Amino acid sequence: MQRFKYSLDKSSKKYVCPNCNKKTFVYYVDTETGNYLTDNYGRCDREHNCGYHKAPPKGKKAYLIPFLSLSDISNKACKLIDLNGVISIIPKSQILERRAKSCYITEWYLKTSTINYLSNEIKYFNTGNVSIINEAKTIRQPEPVKPSFHSLELLNEMYFENSISDNLTEFLKAVFSPDEVANATLNYCLTGTNYCWNNATVFWQIDDKEKIRGAKIMLYDEHTGKRIKEPYNHINWLHKAIKEPEFNLNQCLFGLHLMNEDYQKDIAIVESEKTAIIMSIILPDFIWLATGSKSNFKLDLLKPLKNRNCFAFPDKGEFEKWNETAKELNKDGYKIAVSNLIEQTDFNNGFDLADYYLL
Template identity: 70%
Template sequence: MEAFKYSLDKSSKKYVCPNCNKKTFVLYIDTETGNYLTTDFGRCDREQNCNYHKAPPKGKRAFLIDFITLKSISDKAYKLTDVNGIISIVPKSQILEQSKNNCWITEWFLKTSIINYLSSESKYFNTGSAVILNEVINNISLSERTCNKEPSFHSLELLDKMYFDNPQIDNLTEFLITKFSKDEVFNAKQNYFITGTNHFWNNATVFWQINNKEQIQGAKIMLYDRYTGKRTKEPYNHINWLHKAINDPNFTLRQSLFGLHRINEDYQKTIAIVESEKTAIVMSIFLPEFIWLASGSKGNFKFELLEPIKKRNVIAFPDKGEYKNWLDKATELNAFGFKIAVSDLIEQTDFENGFDLADYYFENNF
């Protein structure tokens, strides 16, 4: 019988779920040490209402793809023609195993490709660079569940009401005022429509995801410490969404890059992308010669979100520890006509993983 390194805690202990904020969350435990994993790894017991489940990494999940031809075109890439005649450029690092007529390609790559893979056989490869791929609801990934639904949009009237008519204090803005002038912070708030709210937590911040067509695809709510400017992560990550706060059960979330509406301000400016919304705001003050966008998470650096800026010159600034992943993704996308350069500035620092560009600039300017 296979012994699993991680398992759900079999005791009666329950913690606050990072998705629904109810004390119904069962944590994963390391079966070798008996220690709990971090508080985002676990399963919510509210099966009908939440079903959040984030399991520890099991390795890289891959799907079996049949092909007509698979030809090496460089040291790093293959040209693959699948059985449907679709031609794709696939990084060699994303093909985990191959035979004469088929190969195993990582789910991470397939999610952003045009290759039909969901009906194919899949399995996990235990590699040294495991990727967490199993954040699921009812064993169906969020992207697979929503891909066939039309996205929902918040109304501009809702933004106006929260931003203009009933403004609230938020901790992130209070922190920024201690680092920059009031005019600089005011301009940044206007550029990104930074809004305070008491939904879920007092003095939280709303980050509106407004696309390049001025449609509001989503609004993420996060809580920050007003004195340090750091996100509140204990006893759980304080992240939620406005459509849940206003009880809109029919809202279909299809994220966009944070700040995407700004790309229409100046077609000559280079676009810079970071992971954190806060970092995009901070860097827009430090380096206003760029248009600063944020992916919102490391996994959102992908084709679906980046497609609106395909024709623009882009520089990506990944967090410490993510340089190789973002470089690999940029290399794939550039083969399809994108123009993305990836900076290794943060990767060259001695700071721990997760350190980002805003941390770097704060460290060197204050």
């Protein structure tokens, strides 16, 4: 009977699918250790709408062959007498595991032999390490999930027709002049909303083709300008707030639409959307973009910047990771310099460029 080293998790746990971003993903589990496999090995439960399925690597396929005897006849070959008395000369390289009265022989060799094997137990061997897995078959390659977009009408409605004040803008008005704040909020299409929380801020992710990829909702303290993190982190997405369950979020850098307005300006990249807005007021000679999270400083989001001079300003504690990413991208023609300005300060981890200028 065939044994399985890897199987899909049989618990009710679900994770975010790497393909459609829905919480419908089931990981493969190593049945010997109980640990999840890495590298997105698993299957999305949205079989028709997504269909993502990545099975663990199989390696060399081999069948268990019982024998009467197995003896060496040279440094490179063995003589095998199977249960039917049939004698076979087998290269040692094709015998992947020996037992007392049986051995595993590669399918490649068995196909050219007279040994009966098709109903026997199967193993897969990977680079010298045994992997016994189920032959999970993907019926079809999943089609790329098309990103969803918010309409310009929705943005116009929230910005002009049903304008709501937000706490972050009120904080900015206490720090900068009214004209500076008005210009910055217009450039970044900053809007307020009462979705999720009263006077929250909407950060619209508009790409370089003027498509609205998403809209992140966050709540700030009007007096300090800090995010509200207690009793929980106040972050949500507009497509969830307006109940669009089939919205396929495919993020871009916050402020990306601005890169087309001036091809002479260098690009500056920070993590926080708030910091990008503040720095656009303090240092307007750059076009300021934000990743939205420390993990979003990656190829998928940075692709549109390949031909531009870029300067990245990671939060305290993230310099090494961002710098390594930039080094890899620069090998492929990107021009990204990562500043260690904040890393050299006495700030706690998480402090950023806006803190440096405003404190």
